[in-house]
Amino acid sequence: MKITADTNLLVRAITEDDQRQARLAQNALSNAELVAIPVTVLCEFVWVLSTAYGISRSDIAVAIRRLLDTDNVAVDRQSVDAGLAALEAGGDFADGVVAHEGHWLGGEVFVSFDKRAVAIAVAHGLKAEALV
Numbered sequence: 001m002k003i004t005a006d007t008n009l010l011v012r013a014i015t016e017d018d019q020r021q022a023r024l025a026q027n028a029l030s031n032a033e034l035v036a037i038p039v040t041v042l043c044e045f046v047w048v049l050s051t052a053y054g055i056s057r058s059d060i061a062v063a064i065r066r067l068l069d070t071d072n073v074a075v076d077r078q079s080v081d082a083g084l085a086a087l088e089a090g091g092d093f094a095d096g097v098v099a100h101e102g103h104w105l106g107g108e109v110f111v112s113f114d115k116r117a118v119a120i121a122v123a124h125g126l127k128a129e130a131l132v
Helices: 007-015 019-031 039-051 057-068 077-088 093-104 115-123
Strands: 002-004 034-036 110-112 128-130
Touching: 007 019, 007 039, 039 057, 039 077, 039 093, 057 077, 077 093, 077 115, 093 110, 093 115, 110 115, 115 128
Parallel strands: 002 034, 110 128
Antiparallel strands: none
16 A cells, blocks of 8 residues: 555654554554655654654654655655755754755745744755845
């Protein structure tokens, strides 16, 4: 079966905070022919793990990289890599995704009130501007 993973499926599989659901989630992920993971799911995943579970950025990055290294997982790799780069630089995963996808869609300058997000975008070769 080819599945699309929801955020809660990934959270249960990683945190194992509910043993029954964790086992079901892990089985669903490992037995699927294909696991499609939308980038929005990974944005939510990062937010839930960091906010609700207090998991560090580096541990979240490791969890995402393990997912990416799984043979049956399909993601927009370039967007996820941009999110990981932002996360590992001390920024927000979602901001990295937004800056990358905006550029891919034809945006020439990433514009935000978030100075850290702008600095990280610039450090990764994108044109970016902070409104102050």
